[in-house]
Amino acid sequence: MAELLTLARPYAKAAFAFASEQGATDNWSNVLQVLSAAVQDEAFSAYLSRPELTPVEQVSLFAKVLGEDQTVQVSNFLTLLAENDRLTLLPEIETEYELLKSQNNNVVDVVIESAFPLTSVQEQLLSHALEKRFNAKVSVTVEVNPALIAGVVIRAGDQVIDDSALNKLEKMRTRLLA
Numbered sequence: 001m002a003e004l005l006t007l008a009r010p011y012a013k014a015a016f017a018f019a020s021e022q023g024a025t026d027n028w029s030n031v032l033q034v035l036s037a038a039v040q041d042e043a044f045s046a047y048l049s050r051p052e053l054t055p056v057e058q059v060s061l062f063a064k065v066l067g068e069d070q071t072v073q074v075s076n077f078l079t080l081l082a083e084n085d086r087l088t089l090l091p092e093i094e095t096e097y098e099l100l101k102s103q104n105n106n107v108v109d110v111v112i113e114s115a116f117p118l119t120s121v122q123e124q125l126l127s128h129a130l131e132k133r134f135n136a137k138v139s140v141t142v143e144v145n146p147a148l149i150a151g152v153v154i155r156a157g158d159q160v161i162d163d164s165a166l167n168k169l170e171k172m173r174t175r176l177l178a
Contacts, residue, residue, distance in 0.1 A: 005096065009096050012092075012093045012094075014077075025101055029101060033094060035062060035078075038090075059075055063075065106137060108157065111142075111143060112155075113155070114152045115145065115165070117142075126154075134156060148164040149169070151163045153167070
């Protein structure tokens with residue numbers, strides 16, 4: 001997985017730089033989302049990976065998927081990917097692109113895993129505290145995971161704050177076995 005993200009990153013950076021320059025980051029975001037979904041479709045992916053298809057034919061398949069959203073720039077981007085046999089990286093490219101877009105907008109995507117559903121007040125308090133910690137706007141997604149027993153696990157990019165009872169019990173078990 002990490003290797004795929006490493007391969008996808010330069011393409012995402014190039015797409016984001018171009019989209020930013022053109023003031024079309026949201027348009028490119030939508031296009032990459034559609035392209036990513038198409039590649040993840042089993043039937044489409046199987047047809048796309050047929051060895052007899054040329055890069056031009058592969059790009060024309062995406063043109064049919066995108067319809068009027070297909071621009072010359074998107075075609076050029078897809079041609080580059082097709083010629084380098086990187087069309088299967090579109091989901092990772094989309095992920096990296098969205099990360100760059102969030103960073104540019106100074107927004108941090110945060111996933112809060114909680115043992116129990118959070119009230120709106122608790123969610124707002126956590127959101128406010130995280131905005132102060134990251135010095136950025138925070139986009140919060142809350143997931144309920146009863147296996148945590150109590151507490152929360154907060155994930156923001158590659159940072160993890162684990163204040164769950166499960167984690168504390170695991171640390172205690174490790175200390176006792178040491």
